[in-house]
Amino acid sequence: MKEAIERLREIDREIYRLSEISAALGWDQETYMPPGALNDRAEQQSIVEGMIHERITSAEVGNILEKLGVDLENLSADLVIDGLEEIDNAFVREIARFYKRETKLPKKLVEEYAREASISQSRWVEARKASDFSIFKPHLEKVLSLKCEIADLIGYEKERYDALLDSYEPWMKTEELLSVFERFEGRIKEFVKRIVASGKKVNNDFLYRSFDRKKQEEFGRFILGEMGFDFERGRLDVSAHPFTTSLGFADVRLTTRYNEKDFKSGLFGIIHEGGHGLYEQGFSEKLIGILADGTSMGIHESQSRMWENLVGRSLPFWKAYFPKLKETFPGELSDVSLEDFYRGINEITPSLIRVEADEVTYNLHIIIRFKLERELLNGKLKVQDLPEAWNSEYSGLLGIKPPNDADGVLQDIHWSHGYFGYFPTYSLGNLYSAQFFAKMKSEIPGLEDEIGKGNLQVVLSWLREKIHRHGRVYPATKLCMEVTGETLDPDYFMKYLEGKYQDIY
Numbered sequence: 001m002k003e004a005i006e007r008l009r010e011i012d013r014e015i016y017r018l019s020e021i022s023a024a025l026g027w028d029q030e031t032y033m034p035p036g037a038l039n040d041r042a043e044q045q046s047i048v049e050g051m052i053h054e055r056i057t058s059a060e061v062g063n064i065l066e067k068l069g070v071d072l073e074n075l076s077a078d079l080v081i082d083g084l085e086e087i088d089n090a091f092v093r094e095i096a097r098f099y100k101r102e103t104k105l106p107k108k109l110v111e112e113y114a115r116e117a118s119i120s121q122s123r124w125v126e127a128r129k130a131s132d133f134s135i136f137k138p139h140l141e142k143v144l145s146l147k148c149e150i151a152d153l154i155g156y157e158k159e160r161y162d163a164l165l166d167s168y169e170p171w172m173k174t175e176e177l178l179s180v181f182e183r184f185e186g187r188i189k190e191f192v193k194r195i196v197a198s199g200k201k202v203n204n205d206f207l208y209r210s211f212d213r214k215k216q217e218e219f220g221r222f223i224l225g226e227m228g229f230d231f232e233r234g235r236l237d238v239s240a241h242p243f244t245t246s247l248g249f250a251d252v253r254l255t256t257r258y259n260e261k262d263f264k265s266g267l268f269g270i271i272h273e274g275g276h277g278l279y280e281q282g283f284s285e286k287l288i289g290i291l292a293d294g295t296s297m298g299i300h301e302s303q304s305r306m307w308e309n310l311v312g313r314s315l316p317f318w319k320a321y322f323p324k325l326k327e328t329f330p331g332e333l334s335d336v337s338l339e340d341f342y343r344g345i346n347e348i349t350p351s352l353i354r355v356e357a358d359e360v361t362y363n364l365h366i367i368i369r370f371k372l373e374r375e376l377l378n379g380k381l382k383v384q385d386l387p388e389a390w391n392s393e394y395s396g397l398l399g400i401k402p403p404n405d406a407d408g409v410l411q412d413i414h415w416s417h418g419y420f421g422y423f424p425t426y427s428l429g430n431l432y433s434a435q436f437f438a439k440m441k442s443e444i445p446g447l448e449d450e451i452g453k454g455n456l457q458v459v460l461s462w463l464r465e466k467i468h469r470h471g472r473v474y475p476a477t478k479l480c481m482e483v484t485g486e487t488l489d490p491d492y493f494m495k496y497l498e499g500k501y502q503d504i505y
């Protein structure tokens, strides 16, 4: 048994390194690659993905799993193999999960998808720049049809969405997701309605004065350092769409984008991606390989959203850092008080862009995407009708109509990569973040005072101990149980919002 696991680890190590090569190619494509290199890059990605597929689907992996007595047909998050320690057991579970998915897909399809997704992503950038959906449309159609083919091959019980959701939120079914959404969708809509109807306005004009890009970056780097981000094992760059990726166990890349006319964009992008980055830098070294990853995108997002909102948009946080911010931008913020700044960055207002939305209406953006992508996958909505459906949802739910495609249906990169099933994990992240933070508060006396003194280390240490170091050892639902003693409960998020916003609105 020990030998079998050892061999599996060797194979895993090679796959892990290949995934990092793929991540390096992807990072470069979104940051510095010249546009003319698109076809080279698409082919490179396709070859690497094909190699990963070959390795994980090899007969040898199948034989080892069989020898270990893994029942692939009934594989579940609760897999227990007698005689294995916790980490080895989790390792076999994750390899088996990967093997099971990939063996259902022919290598040619995996390669074709990698190539098309790479091209589609570049066309999306172009389309977004030109604010013209028609440039992107044929590529989205292609990627969607490949994703449907992939979902059908992987298989599902109730709907295609299940097969794709599982790549981002392992082991979760659409039905469970819907039941979680049911418990907060109505409340969130009601909450937004109440605030909009109150007619109260937050004045934050000062956030839209001119903020020098260089100084924004300097301040952002300072905050990342305060959060505990290790620049010896990571970098911060600029891209069209902020993201985090790991090119190695000790190489975590963050990106953001700056807007001189909107201070919030760059900084909260940095804090958000910083939250992802700290998770990636916090995996135990024992886990290198398939287990050195976020256990689900929902949990990953709980880390970024917690730093961005529960910490980064809190009063104690700015008690600690507003003086330094004022020092950085003396002309721009000299007439702004801490309280006004705090209220300013917490304005709730229906807006067009998801990544720049406040933490409340943010969830409405997710509800729209979740609905539309399910319809696309179920064939109820055609790609050509997507911009109109998008605009009509925005009018209905947020009361605003995007003036163009760039600020509407083209704003997010996800669908260009074929990431259908990804969006709901953002809302799951919001829900998890509030539940984790409530627990942290109950376990660390004076937590907010510590944050107010700029001692963010207490937050990071707690997250490292309870969440980060475990990587993928515990599936999301189990992790939530281990950390909080309960299953995911949207009530924590709603209570957090109600408590916070009664002081602001």
Ligand code: ZN
Residues within 6 Å of the ligand: 272, 276, 301, 304
């Ligand atoms: Zn994120």
